[in-house]
Each structure stands twice: as C-alpha cells, then as structure tokens.
Amino acid sequence: MSNLLLVIFDLVLLAGLLGVAWRCLASTDLFRAVVLFITFGLLLALAWVRLEAPDIALAEAAIGAGITGALLLVTLERLRSIAVERRRGRPDQPPDPAGADALLHALHDPPPPRRTFVPALSFALVVGGLMVTALWHQPDAVGLEPVVDEHMGVSGVDHPITAVLLNFRAYDTFLELAIVLIALLGAWSLGRYDRLPARPAPGPILPGTLRLLVPVAIVTGVYILWAGSHAPGGAFQAGAILGAAGILLVLARPRDLPMAPSTPLRLGLTAGVGLFLAIGIVGLFIGPGLLGYPPEWAYPLIIVIEIAATLSIALTLVALFIAGRPAGDDH
Amino acid sequence: MITFYLMAALFLLATILLGLIRVLRGPGSGDRMLAAQLFGTTGVTILLLLSMTLETPALVDVALVFALLAVVAAVAFVRQHGLPEPSGTPVHQRKNDQKTESDDDR
Amino acid sequence: MIANTLTVILILAGLVFFAAGTAGLLRFPDVYSRLHALTKADNVGLGLVILGLMLQAAGPADILKLLLIWVLVLAAGTTAAHMVAQRTWTHGEFESDR
Amino acid sequence: MEWLAQQLAPGLIYPTAGALLFALGLYGLIRRHHLVLRILALNIMGSGVFMVLLGIAARGEGAPDPVAQALTLTGIVVAVSATAFALALVVRLARITGQAMMLPGPPDDEAPVDDISREEHAPSAEYEREHRE
Incomplete structure (x- = not known):
C-alpha cells in the first residue's frame, strides 16, 4: 500500500515539475516566469528527498528559496529601472525615443515566432528521446558506494x-x-x-x-x-x-x-x-x-x-x- | 501510520498543484507572490511528513531551512518595483485620469 | 495508541486548514481577502500538523526543532503578508499585467 | 500492483523525467528571446541533468552513490554562481543597448530579420557609438 502511494507521489511530483517548467518557459510575463521558477525549486527539493539525497535537498532549499528567487526578482527590478531611465532621459542625454519599446520589453517577452516551433520541437524531442533511450538501456551498476564505504575509516x-x-x-x-x-x-x-x-x-x-x-x-x-x-x-x-x-x-x-x-x-x-x-x-x-x-x-x-x-x-x-x-x- | 503520513503528503502536494492555477492566472503580481508563499509553507509540511515516512530525520533540517528563508523572496518582491515616495497617495485614492509619476514607472 | 489517534486527528485538522487556504487562494475575489484566507489558514494548518508530529517526536531536541520551524513560518508568513498587502495598497493590484 | 510499483521505481522514472526536463529546457532556450528566460531555461536543463545523475545514483539496493551526490552538490553551487554572473551580464547589456534580448546582429549587418521587426531591435545610439569607436 505505502509502496503504491510512494509511486503515486513520485508521478504527481514529476508531472508537477514538468508542468511548472513548461509554463515557466512559456510565460510572456517575466514575473510570472520567476514565481513559477521559485515553485520549481521547491518541487525540486522534494524530488531530491525522494532520491535519498537530503544533502542536495538542503542545498536546494537554501539556494532555491533564499538566493535564486531574490536574485531573479532584483534583476527584473534592475531591468525595469533601466528601461524607465531610458524613457525619461538622463541629465547628459535626451530621452530615448526607443525607450518606450524598451520599457515594454524589459519585463515582457512576446510569444516566440511560429517559424521556430517545428525545428525547436523536433530538436528537443530528438535529444530528449536519445537521452531517455540511453537511460532505459543503461545496466544497473553498483556505483562507487562500496569503494567509498571501504575507505571511510581514513577519511576523518x-x-x-x-x-x-x-x-x-x-x-x-x-x-x-x-x-x-x-x-x-x-x-x-x-x-x-x-x-x-x-x-x-x-x-x-x-x-x-x-x-x-x-x-x-x-x-x-x-x-x-x-x-x-x-x-x-x-x-x-x-x-x-x-x-x-x-x-x-x-x-x-x-x-x-x-x-x-x-x-x-x-x-x-x-x-x-x-x-x-x-x-x-x-x-x-x-x-x-x-x-x-x-x-x-x-x-x-x-x-x-x-x-x-x-x-x-x-x-x-x-x-x-x-x-x-x-x-x-x-x- | 506511515500510510497515513503519505496520504497527507500526497494531499498537500495536490493542493500545491491546484494553487498553481493562481500563479498562472494572477492577475496581479501580489497574487502570484502570495501563492508562492503558501507553497513554501506547504512544502515545509510535506517535508516534515516525509521525514516521518522515509525515516530520515535530516529532512527536518531541510524544512527548517525552508522556513528560515521563506521570507527572502517576499522581501525581494517588495523591492521589486519598490514603493513610491513617502508623499505618494495610495493608488485607490488617486484619480484615474491623472497620470502620476509612479504610474509611468510601470 | 492514544498518541497515534491524537496525531491522526491533529494532522487531519491541519489538512482541512490547508485545503481551506488553497480554496481561499483560488476562490476569493481580490488580493486582500486571499491574503487573509491564506495566512490564517496556512499557519494554523502547519501548527496543527506540527502539534501532531510533536506527539511522535523522539526527544526534546526534536520537539524544539519542530517548534522553531513553526515560529519561523509564523514570522515569515506574517511579514510576507504585511509586505504584499502594503505593496498592493500603494501600487494597485494589477500592475504586473499591462 | 506490486509489479507496477517495481516498474515505476524512482531509479527509472526520475532519470526519465530528468531527460524530459533537459529537453524542455532546450526547447525553451531555442525559442525564447528574452535573456532572463533563456537563463531560466538553462537552469531547468541543469536541474534535469542533476535529476538524471541522482536518479541513477539511487538505483538498486542499499545507500545511493555518494560520489554522484557530492558532484551534484558542487554543481548546484556552481549553477547558482553562473546564474548570478549571467544575470549581471544581462543587466549590463540592458544598460548599454536598452534591450534584454539577443540583438539580431551588429548594426551594419544587412541580414534579413523577418520574424521580429527591425524597428523593435534597433540598437540604441549609445550602442552604436560604442561600436564605432
């Protein structure tokens, strides 16, 4: 019973991760993309927990919750203030007529041109497909765990x-x-x-x-x-x-x-x-x-x-x- | 007991995924930020429940770090756009036709 | 046995609050009411779950750690709610979408 | 049920999802123009790689491979530093050109740009001045 529940948990978590990443990269509003990315980091920490990697989850918690989000939000603020400055003009420079455009583009990205859809999708599908195929055919290996275990005595x-x-x-x-x-x-x-x-x-x-x-x-x-x-x-x-x-x-x-x-x-x-x-x-x-x-x-x-x-x-x-x-x- | 914890964690994960609708819809950035804040708390709870399920006490530390740093993004959010000059009137009290300086900033 | 039953009851009550918080986040009409639903429900929800888990904790150190987590989330939630509300009040609700 | 649970062991589904995340990030990296979105795409690709590494490390019985976990740990810290540096570059680029996107080319480049109007991406006076010097 609890095994089955864990499988369901994994599947829901991974579906959520993929969904959040997809919506994040499809956003035209950059603020929305950043909030989705913060959520992505939270779900990622849960995934690391499920992969028996509490160390990584700890680092992800500190970096995802504390650093990346703040970094991205403040970058958006810097871009916005640059756009505003350009539109208004500076003491040494007249207002930039293209500034209005810049203001629009500072925090919004227009939807990508339709022309790139098919090549980008097929390229990503080929790369992803190759990776998945390779991963499914990879034999189970013990890894370096026994070696590390053997030498723990001298590590200090x-x-x-x-x-x-x-x-x-x-x-x-x-x-x-x-x-x-x-x-x-x-x-x-x-x-x-x-x-x-x-x-x-x-x-x-x-x-x-x-x-x-x-x-x-x-x-x-x-x-x-x-x-x-x-x-x-x-x-x-x-x-x-x-x-x-x-x-x-x-x-x-x-x-x-x-x-x-x-x-x-x-x-x-x-x-x-x-x-x-x-x-x-x-x-x-x-x-x-x-x-x-x-x-x-x-x-x-x-x-x-x-x-x-x-x-x-x-x-x-x-x-x-x-x-x-x-x-x-x-x- | 373990099954119960897992079901609770699964339920909370489902509430996070439902709450994502608010992030996607918005409409304001405040709404999105609030949703992210709720996800943080829910994530802390899921971690605590998982630490009982998987019998990994270290997960409590992960939850502690999340709880500790939950406020950082919100503080950065307040700086994002910043607040108007102290003399600035709240948006609700401004006249709609009057374009003010800080409206231009947006 | 009694501890287990109490834990189950407390966690279930906590989950109800989380569900209420999410429902409020989705259904309430504006930022201010969402804020209200979310911070109250959310922090009480975590508090109840933590109370439930304290009954299962191994020792005083674990209990204190759980308590600290709750206090931190309370502080963070309060601060975040206050700042989001203040910013919305001074900037308006829809400034992100032009 | 038990059979299904065995088929969907974390060691298999997490690396698969990691590969999908990598592909998704790649797709976003190609299609989106805004540099901040491209940095997000790169970060998502990196997370996919970490997930593949950790997923493979978690395969089989017993404790997971600590070497893979240690490498991922350093990788996460390197990723956040690189992200911070990249964001600083974006801000610098925006300060010089007024754009946070990839410019279609140098100012005298006559290559046709059909999808985005030339007007939108016209480099600013400051950018041209810096390039003429």
Whole structure:
C-alpha cells in the first residue's frame, strides 16, 4: 500500500515539475516566469528527498528559496529601472525615443515566432528521446558506494558525502570554489554595483523580523556546518544559508549597502580557495599527495577548510547578488 | 501510520498543484507572490511528513531551512518595483485620469 | 495508541486548514481577502500538523526543532503578508499585467 | 500492483523525467528571446541533468552513490554562481543597448530579420557609438 502511494507521489511530483517548467518557459510575463521558477525549486527539493539525497535537498532549499528567487526578482527590478531611465532621459542625454519599446520589453517577452516551433520541437524531442533511450538501456551498476564505504575509516569524517567532497575528490571541490570565485570576478569586472532604485518597506515589521531571523540563520548555518561531519550538511549548505541571510540583510537595508572594507572582504572571499590550496600543497610534501591529508590529521584539517569555505561561499554569494565592485574601490 | 503520513503528503502536494492555477492566472503580481508563499509553507509540511515516512530525520533540517528563508523572496518582491515616495497617495485614492509619476514607472 | 489517534486527528485538522487556504487562494475575489484566507489558514494548518508530529517526536531536541520551524513560518508568513498587502495598497493590484 | 510499483521505481522514472526536463529546457532556450528566460531555461536543463545523475545514483539496493551526490552538490553551487554572473551580464547589456534580448546582429549587418521587426531591435545610439569607436 505505502509502496503504491510512494509511486503515486513520485508521478504527481514529476508531472508537477514538468508542468511548472513548461509554463515557466512559456510565460510572456517575466514575473510570472520567476514565481513559477521559485515553485520549481521547491518541487525540486522534494524530488531530491525522494532520491535519498537530503544533502542536495538542503542545498536546494537554501539556494532555491533564499538566493535564486531574490536574485531573479532584483534583476527584473534592475531591468525595469533601466528601461524607465531610458524613457525619461538622463541629465547628459535626451530621452530615448526607443525607450518606450524598451520599457515594454524589459519585463515582457512576446510569444516566440511560429517559424521556430517545428525545428525547436523536433530538436528537443530528438535529444530528449536519445537521452531517455540511453537511460532505459543503461545496466544497473553498483556505483562507487562500496569503494567509498571501504575507505571511510581514513577519511576523518563519518558522513560519506563530506568525505567525498573534502577528501576523496578534494580537487573537484577546490576547483568548484575557484569557479565560484571566478564568477564573482566576472561580475566585478562589469563595473561598480548599481544602487537599487527601490526602497525597502517602511515600518517596524521588516526590521523586527530580521532581528529574529538573522541570528537564527547564523545559528542554523553553524549547526548545518557542524552536522556535516556525521549527517547531511556541510560547507556548501551552510555557506548557502549564511549567504541567503546576508542577502536578506542587503535587501532590507535602506539605500546604502553595508559593504565590508575592501581588504577584509577580499581576504574573506579568497579564504576558502587559499586555505584549501595551502593545505593541499603542504600535503604534497608531508602527506600522501597534492590535496591529500594524513589520516590522523584529516578531521581537524577538513574542519578548518570547511569553515573557510563556508565563509567564502557565503560572502561570494552575497557579493554576486550585489553584482558589482564595492563603491570607492577603484583606486 | 506511515500510510497515513503519505496520504497527507500526497494531499498537500495536490493542493500545491491546484494553487498553481493562481500563479498562472494572477492577475496581479501580489497574487502570484502570495501563492508562492503558501507553497513554501506547504512544502515545509510535506517535508516534515516525509521525514516521518522515509525515516530520515535530516529532512527536518531541510524544512527548517525552508522556513528560515521563506521570507527572502517576499522581501525581494517588495523591492521589486519598490514603493513610491513617502508623499505618494495610495493608488485607490488617486484619480484615474491623472497620470502620476509612479504610474509611468510601470 | 492514544498518541497515534491524537496525531491522526491533529494532522487531519491541519489538512482541512490547508485545503481551506488553497480554496481561499483560488476562490476569493481580490488580493486582500486571499491574503487573509491564506495566512490564517496556512499557519494554523502547519501548527496543527506540527502539534501532531510533536506527539511522535523522539526527544526534546526534536520537539524544539519542530517548534522553531513553526515560529519561523509564523514570522515569515506574517511579514510576507504585511509586505504584499502594503505593496498592493500603494501600487494597485494589477500592475504586473499591462 | 506490486509489479507496477517495481516498474515505476524512482531509479527509472526520475532519470526519465530528468531527460524530459533537459529537453524542455532546450526547447525553451531555442525559442525564447528574452535573456532572463533563456537563463531560466538553462537552469531547468541543469536541474534535469542533476535529476538524471541522482536518479541513477539511487538505483538498486542499499545507500545511493555518494560520489554522484557530492558532484551534484558542487554543481548546484556552481549553477547558482553562473546564474548570478549571467544575470549581471544581462543587466549590463540592458544598460548599454536598452534591450534584454539577443540583438539580431551588429548594426551594419544587412541580414534579413523577418520574424521580429527591425524597428523593435534597433540598437540604441549609445550602442552604436560604442561600436564605432
């Protein structure tokens, strides 16, 4: 009975996911597309739960609920304000007659031309069909679970995913941190941050809620980080939670953003990558190899790297949300 | 008991899918945002029920994170479009024929 | 046994509130009434389910965690409802659809 | 009933749905013009890939493959950073050209654009100035 119910749950969930994704991509109103995408992230977290991946569900919860939605909504606001500015004209520039069009297009996308329907559909169907066929014919394999299980003793932690992330495949995680940092450098190379034209809601409600939520978020982030050594949790999830808390602060802040001074900010952003690399290089000389640790030192080293990585991920996510170099940082 | 939890979770999933009609129809962005907020709470409840069904206590942490960050999108929503100047009168009290500055913004 | 029965009753009551919230979301005429249906029904619904699950919890830590979740959702729901209402009041209802 | 439940095990239906999500995202990526929608399409494609990975990892008896889960975890964080960077690029593009869509081509490109009128996509003065320099 409960097996059958689980199957029904899966089918309803997947139908919902596909339906939401389809309506999202078919929207002409961008705001509607964004709200549907937020819902998509929620359903996705449920799907990860059903696939026995609570770690991923945790990360999806923090990123889907806290970061992506806010990022998309604020991008829409930026596009709208750019369109308004163009229509009105700026002090150094007369109003742009095409501005009215731009205003229309900033938050609406006209339905796509009929001409592209057949080629796009057939291409997507062929690709999807090939993938489905390949997946159905793929033989069942045990995967790497037994191998990981066998080596858990030397990993220094009790949670297999943390062991894979920070020990067995540490180079993946190291490069991942580097990529996140590079994304931030890319965003910073585009210029200084745009001050959002909108104001936060006046009144005591939002500050009061923040006073409750931000401390709880910090405690939860630290708890998730600590839990990572023996249960679902770890640096990525904790970093995402703390990053979301930072984004909440940025959003609620009137006008001026609470940017950290330049040097500590940069140190914090690079702490994860830097410490990881430093410990990895030390491992090359006195340990088993590059990015490897001696088993008896593994636990403390992993904890140190995780703390630094959490800090860096959280700061980077907030900086990516602000999208732009801190003001007064040029020379 | 487990069957009961599962049925409850399935019911809540169905309410989410029904609520999607409101996101699709709108008509205002406030309606859409409200629906998303309801989905967040329903999702938290589904996670709690699933944590009993699948016997995975970690799912309570996932629910905790969802509950913690449920407000972020709503705060971003208020910033989206922003609020008019403090002197601005509520839309309901404006005259229809009088085009105001913040109407242009839309 | 008694705990199980109570859990079932509480969760069922919670589901009724969720159903009412969804019905309100779909059937009520404007944002303000939808808001009202949704935040009340929704938070009471979660509260009842959480009360039901507390009876099944393994220890005090789990009970506290469940309680914290409820408090957080209450705070988030209240704040979100207030902000959506305020924004709708100052901006009008239909500004998203031109 | 039990037979049906076995046929529809998560290890099979989730990867299938993942592949469908990927195809759906691809379709949206090709058809939609607005860059934010294209970024959403890319994210949906990425979610499909994650679902395939995790679905295959969950196949069979016993605990799921932790390596696939760890890779997906890093993938999600990379995806959100890339999304943030892409959105920053879109805002920058909109600031320069006044459009958040793909432009049909450089200003002097005479290639015919039949589906969208030239008028709509005409690059702004600022864009032309930057390209002339």
